[in-house]
Amino acid sequence: MTTERRPYRREAEDLRREALISAALDLVAEGGPKAATVRAIAEKAGVTAGLIRHYFNSKDELVRESYRHLMDRMTADNALVLEDASGNPEARLARFVAASLLPPVVDPTRLGLWAGFLHGVQKDPQIRKVHVHTYLVYRDLLQSLIADLPRAVSPETLRANAIACNGVIDGLWMEASAVPEMFEDGEILRIGLTAVGAILGVDLLRAHVPHPEGPT
Amino acid sequence: MTTERRPYRREAEDLRREALISAALDLVAEGGPKAATVRAIAEKAGVTAGLIRHYFNSKDELVRESYRHLMDRMTADNALVLEDASGNPEARLARFVAASLLPPVVDPTRLGLWAGFLHGVQKDPQIRKVHVHTYLVYRDLLQSLIADLPRAVSPETLRANAIACNGVIDGLWMEASAVPEMFEDGEILRIGLTAVGAILGVDLLRAHVPHPEGPT
DNA sequence: ACTTCAATTCTTCAAGTGTGCAATAGGGGG
DNA sequence: CCCCCTATTGCACACTTGAAGAATTGAAGT
Numbered sequence: 001m002t003t004e005r006r007p008y009r010r011e012a013e014d015l016r017r018e019a020l021i022s023a024a025l026d027l028v029a030e031g032g033p034k035a036a037t038v039r040a041i042a043e044k045a046g047v048t049a050g051l052i053r054h055y056f057n058s059k060d061e062l063v064r065e066s067y068r069h070l071m072d073r074m075t076a077d078n079a080l081v082l083e084d085a086s087g088n089p090e091a092r093l094a095r096f097v098a099a100s101l102l103p104p105v106v107d108p109t110r111l112g113l114w115a116g117f118l119h120g121v122q123k124d125p126q127i128r129k130v131h132v133h134t135y136l137v138y139r140d141l142l143q144s145l146i147a148d149l150p151r152a153v154s155p156e157t158l159r160a161n162a163i164a165c166n167g168v169i170d171g172l173w174m175e176a177s178a179v180p181e182m183f184e185d186g187e188i189l190r191i192g193l194t195a196v197g198a199i200l201g202v203d204l205l206r207a208h209v210p211h212p213e214g215p216t
Numbered sequence: 217m218t219t220e221r222r223p224y225r226r227e228a229e230d231l232r233r234e235a236l237i238s239a240a241l242d243l244v245a246e247g248g249p250k251a252a253t254v255r256a257i258a259e260k261a262g263v264t265a266g267l268i269r270h271y272f273n274s275k276d277e278l279v280r281e282s283y284r285h286l287m288d289r290m291t292a293d294n295a296l297v298l299e300d301a302s303g304n305p306e307a308r309l310a311r312f313v314a315a316s317l318l319p320p321v322v323d324p325t326r327l328g329l330w331a332g333f334l335h336g337v338q339k340d341p342q343i344r345k346v347h348v349h350t351y352l353v354y355r356d357l358l359q360s361l362i363a364d365l366p367r368a369v370s371p372e373t374l375r376a377n378a379i380a381c382n383g384v385i386d387g388l389w390m391e392a393s394a395v396p397e398m399f400e401d402g403e404i405l406r407i408g409l410t411a412v413g414a415i416l417g418v419d420l421l422r423a424h425v426p427h428p429e430g431p432t
Numbered sequence: 433a434c435t436t437c438a439a440t441t442c443t444t445c446a447a448g449t450g451t452g453c454a455a456t457a458g459g460g461g462g
Numbered sequence: 463c464c465c466c467c468t469a470t471t472g473c474a475c476a477c478t479t480g481a482a483g484a485a486t487t488g489a490a491g492t
Contacts, residue, residue: 164388
């Protein structure tokens with residue numbers, strides 16, 4: 001009755017952790033939170049279920065780590081656009097807004113992922129903390145770009161502007177990700193730039209230079 | 217060995233269906249999608265689990281019906297504000313926007329509920345259909361209010377305006393619902409009215425009359 | 433080559449999952 | 463008042479779930 005044991009390789013700790021986390025994220029994205037069972041995660045990571053508990057104290061801890069991982073990546077994606085500091089303030093802001101309203105940021109999978117964790121944001125204090133942090137980092141980034149515009153506004157107005165622009169961007173991101181076929185190509189981007197421009201009193205549509213980088 | 221049977225009352229079909237649906241919604245709101253098990257739903261509805269399958273062909277069908285129910289209620293809530301047709305177009309629009317950015321529409325529970333179904337929106341065609349329908353009803357409502365403003369704009373601009381305003385409202389609704397403590401009292405409302413006004417080129421803040429109805 | 437130790441697998445467990453179905457009892461129609 | 467219909471219960475089934483721990487393996491150190 002000696003069933004043969006599956007051969008395996010030892011991997012560096014962080015490699016395995018990352019494989020498990022990314023397997024968990026994939027599953028949540030594809031099948032919602034309930035699809036991310038320990039067994040499914042293990043299988044997708046090419047490993048047996050017990051191993052999860054070797055790297056994480058519980059499944060919940062793995063889930064928390066996954067959320068942190070996801071948000072870190074999103075933050076990094078956003079910051080990436082700012083590395084190119086060329087152009088006037090309007091162009092830089094337009095580039096930032098555009099990045100949030102185009103693939104790969106606009107993406108049904110990401111929306112599903114994000115929604116899958118939203119309940120945790122409300123119930124688990126640690127997850128909530130990560131959420132708030134990510135939100136504020138993004139908004140501060142936006143606010144600093146807005147502050148660079150050639151306008152003279154009070155700090156209160158600046159804050160209100162940042163919150164409002166963040167709102168439009170989030171709302172459009174959500175709708176474009178949820179039901180892309182409802183909008184024409186480039187429509188959401190055009191509407192977003194126009195709206196943010198209207199809120200701030202600048203012409204972002206004209207300031208926007210379409211393809212700073214990207215595939216042909 | 218005759219175990220005694222729990223006493224029960226027979227109820228009208230629609231009463232029971234509604235009780236089961238509202239139990240399911242409560243559970244999703246409180247504990248996320250995974251909390252809505254047949255047993256938990258039945259218990260909350262004061263009934264045994266087997267009965268669910270008497271009224272619904274499967275648990276999935278109950279979930280779908282629950283989503284439809286939820287969205288119908290939200291649509292009805294929104295339409296309610298429009299029954300009062302008094303005031304100029306600006307005031308009516310402002311009242312509509314305000315309704316979406318204040319309790320009970322802004323509410324962590326509703327956000328949780330909404331997020332709990334979002335995965336279904338992407339995977340289940342029937343749920344997606346309900347989602348799209350609800351979204352379009354809301355946006356058309358908004359668009360008709362915008363069309364009443366004393367401005368002359370092209371149909372394309374009107375559509376773009378409606379999408380943009382819907383975006384701000386959705387985004388702010390989400391953020392205010394997710395982390396209310398990040399904003400001061402009334403701040404989101406003020407920002408929302410200002411932003412929508414800026415997009416449309418009208419002064420909604422001044423047009424807004426604070427309390428059309430509501431508690432003292 | 434031998435030991436040692438951590439990494440990984442495998443087995444087990446108790447609880448919980450949706451579904452199918454026979455038995456029962458509540459209550460309206462005769 | 464009784465009878466019948468069916469709404470409702472209760473339970474069994476086949477699976478899945480997260481967790482725990484014992485057993486086995488690979489590789490690094492000497």
